[in-house]
Amino acid sequence: xxxxxxxxxxxxxxxxxxxxxxxxxxxxxxxxxxxxxxxxxxxxxxxxxxxxxxxxxxxxxxxxxxxxxxxxxxxxxxxxxxxxxxxxxxxxxxxxxxxxxxxxxxxxxxxx
Amino acid sequence: xxxxxxxxxxxxxxxxxxxxxxxxxxxxxxxxxxxxxxxxxxxxxxxxxxxxxxxxxxxxxxxxxxxxxxxxxxxxxxxxxxxxxxxxxxxxxxxxxxxxxxxxxxxxxxxxxxxxxxxxxxxxxxxxxxxxxxxxxxxxxxxxxxxxxxxxxxxxxxxxxxxxxxxxxxxxxxxxxxxxxxxxxxxxxxxxxxxxxxxxxxxxxxxxxxxxxxxxxxxxxxxxxxxxxxxxxxxxxxxxxxxxxxxxxxxxxxxxxxx
Numbered sequence: 001x002x003x004x005x006x007x008x009x010x011x012x013x014x015x016x017x018x019x020x021x022x023x024x025x026x027x028x029x030x031x032x033x034x035x036x037x038x039x040x041x042x043x044x045x046x047x048x049x050x051x052x053x054x055x056x057x058x059x060x061x062x063x064x065x066x067x068x069x070x071x072x073x074x075x076x077x078x079x080x081x082x083x084x085x086x087x088x089x090x091x092x093x094x095x096x097x098x099x100x101x102x103x104x105x106x107x108x109x110x111x112x
Numbered sequence: 113x114x115x116x117x118x119x120x121x122x123x124x125x126x127x128x129x130x131x132x133x134x135x136x137x138x139x140x141x142x143x144x145x146x147x148x149x150x151x152x153x154x155x156x157x158x159x160x161x162x163x164x165x166x167x168x169x170x171x172x173x174x175x176x177x178x179x180x181x182x183x184x185x186x187x188x189x190x191x192x193x194x195x196x197x198x199x200x201x202x203x204x205x206x207x208x209x210x211x212x213x214x215x216x217x218x219x220x221x222x223x224x225x226x227x228x229x230x231x232x233x234x235x236x237x238x239x240x241x242x243x244x245x246x247x248x249x250x251x252x253x254x255x256x257x258x259x260x261x262x263x264x265x266x267x268x269x270x271x272x273x274x275x276x277x278x279x280x281x282x283x284x285x286x287x288x289x290x291x292x293x294x295x296x297x298x299x300x301x302x303x304x305x306x307x308x309x310x311x312x313x314x315x316x317x318x319x320x321x322x323x324x325x326x327x328x329x330x331x332x333x334x335x336x337x338x339x340x341x342x343x344x345x346x347x348x349x350x351x352x353x354x355x356x357x358x359x360x361x362x363x364x365x366x367x368x369x370x371x
Contacts, residue, residue: 083191
């Protein structure tokens, strides 16, 4: 019963870890990686005690390794590339033009 | 005690008559904004603060522009393209026109404040987008205090304070008009601290920020700002704590400085 529970937990968290590791939210994959790894180890220990073989453990560890590799790789190679700013630049220019017109109508009394 | 009160008075008098000795036209500060995820800081957006000259038929003003742009990898999740600008007197940094043009994950909002300092009045225009793409406007007149500024001009105004005359623990209040409401921000000088930044190791003035009567910024010592302890007083590092987490702003580059 406990073995089944940890197999399900390990499998679900390992899948979640891989999914998160692929997305930009890769740092969020750390928690499921740990849970999946611990579950995998526990399943392994129970299996050894019961002297049975469970193939799922291999899949859990494989996914943990993939997720861990991706998370570490991404944290060491942060991509700080700016997205498309054309629209922002356009709004910037439009705002500047409108602002000059608006400023013409504002009473500026201070000494410059 | 008397000496302390006198020093405090000197500090506040210096503040109230501050002239622009710090900000030059053509200054460009670039920051990287990060957010705490699972205990790790993740770079989310680039923040730029730029100044330029704007000429009208009657006067020459300084344009203070702040932009926030999410990094490419985040655009699919939550695309931010924010533009904040304030048109100020280059000598006193008194604002005359403020604009906030924000686009955050499909949400669009435009705010404009036209200042009438003589009448202590701000004419505000709010523009929002409906779901079908059409916009609607809301015009309002807001009574303001003589010292009320917008968020952008306040950010630059803080750099003009004579912090070197202040003692740790001294504080100053600023009134900021945001979403047609006046908010009081308290700035407290904590002391000097040397920190390592991308533009070198800098001795800084460490300041704590808090908003009176609002819980937008959490804690007393979680919202901090480090300004270089030199004539430029560049904001090099900032930390903030809000309801949904905490983050930081780190300087990447600083060009066109006055000193």
